[in-house]
Amino acid sequence: MSEFSETEERQTLRREVAKLAAKFGREWFTDKARSGEKTTELWLEIGKFGYLGINIPEEYGGGGGGIGDIAAVCEELAAQGCPLLLMVVSPAICGTIINRYGTDEQKRRWLPGICDGTGTMAFAITEPDAGTNTHNITTTARRDGDEWVLNGRKVWISGVDEAENVLVVARAEDARTGKVKPVLFVVPTDAAGFEYQSIPMEIVSPELQFQVFIDDVRLPADAIVGDEDGGLVQLFAGLNPERIMAASFSTGLARFAIEKASAYAKERTVFQGPIGSHQAIAHPLAQCHIETELARLMTQKAAALYDAGDDLASGEAANMAKYAAAEAACHAADTAVQTHGGNGITQEYGMAGLLVATRAGRIAPVSREMILNFVAMHSLGLPKSY
Structure with a gap:
């Protein structure tokens, strides 16, 4: 197996999560949102199959995996049109910090509920x-x-x-x-x-x-x-996973947008053939796919470094991944809307909502400008600008 390929176990995880999320889908997700209801059914289903706490040790009800595994779950949910922001927060940030720095009693008290979805933590x-x-x-x-x-x-x-x-x-x-x-x-x-x-x-x-x-x-x-005197080290134990998860959230949305736009471009005929046969439609979609795959690769690198315990290198990679993924997602959403033409701004096709959803990735959990500051200073050695 190539070192650039995920393990068969990770690929199986992706397939199973995608299969589960597809039973719900984008229409179900948006219907819940517009009616003011929650996605509790999906959340508990993820927990029941062990995906929600896959990054948490088995002794607390988790799967014993790493941040790369929970990031894969987050991405596949978003790729099926069901992006769950609490995936970033509860198992990845809170679960990671408590698992790394909590007492045995705290782990027993809070981690099982994070794993099965009954004790979600913000x-x-x-x-x-x-x-x-x-x-x-x-x-x-x-x-x-x-x-x-x-x-x-x-x-x-x-x-x-x-x-x-x-x-x-x-x-x-x-x-x-x-x-x-x-x-x-x-x-x-x-x-x-x-x-x-x-x-x-x-x-x-x-x-x-x-x-x-x-x-x-x-x-x-x-x-x-954690330790009362632990300071920023304990805090950043959760913030690097947050950036990795945010990147996966964005790449999942990007994949969803590209898939929907590509399907539409294959079927929609205006002149002699499907609009996807015209380079004005095909090239932007191809470019979005390339950008998304590059962002996914950096996200996998960041997760691998974090899971290997390299906090310094994973911090740089996590910031880069989050930046690249947000840019790719914004471009993919915009291209998907344009591909659909007038249909792109209807509720029926559900593309326009992606413009706001992906745009949030440029702002949270850390703005693109602050990431550029980080890279300029830490990666390039340039003077601090703020």
Whole structure:
């Protein structure tokens, strides 16, 4: 087998997830979104077959695989028209951080629910005034006897209404130095003082975005995940998987768009033959396919490096993969709409909604501009620009 080919086990995983997701499909997904319903049925089905926690150790109900496996699941769901944003958040970010830094008791408490879908966990880091500058977050955690008290605001928090808990990034004062440091807390969504409000979005998705209000939320000492003094190392253990998953989310959407557009181009006849026989239609679709396959290759590289424990190299590759995948997806969605002509902006064909869905990949979880800053500075050695 070529080293550029995925293992037979991974390829089988892709086929099985695609088969499962195809039973639901894009029409089912958008119907759920437009009617205000959730995709719980699909979520629990993924969990039942062991795909949801495939990156989590078997002793906690997972599949014992790596980030490359859960990224493959995420991509195949999106490629069948069912992109699930909580795949990025619950098993990949929260599951990875808890598995790497949680105590044995915390792993037993939270990982099985993440694996089977009954204990979905959201992730809260972004704040209204901090944006992508994580160093400027102002959500605070202070000790009060044996407890912690959290106060702050978060924004763009996905799926809080579907989660039992939220992994919240707060800042606590270091008793030795007086400086603040990032600390991770698991907060129940039904905790007193924890409230959230949905943000109206143009994107067609059953998974909603929220503002979160944290007012004097009291937590026990064991709500902390990892070492209180662990700092950014623990946080970034979840952010590199987040970028890899975001890349897979985008490449899945790109594949979906290209497949639909290609099928339409084979059938739609306007002049002498199918419109796909004209290079004005064929070449843009071919270009999108090339860009998507290149992005998939970089995503697989990033996942392989991460699973091998190379955090430094995987960070660079994860950022590049996320950038390349978002660009490929935006181009694919735009090309798919253009291929469909007027039909591209109808609800019947479902292409126009992809424009917003793929565009989000250029912004979240980190903007394309910040990725370019990262590559310029860390890969090319250029002076820091921000």
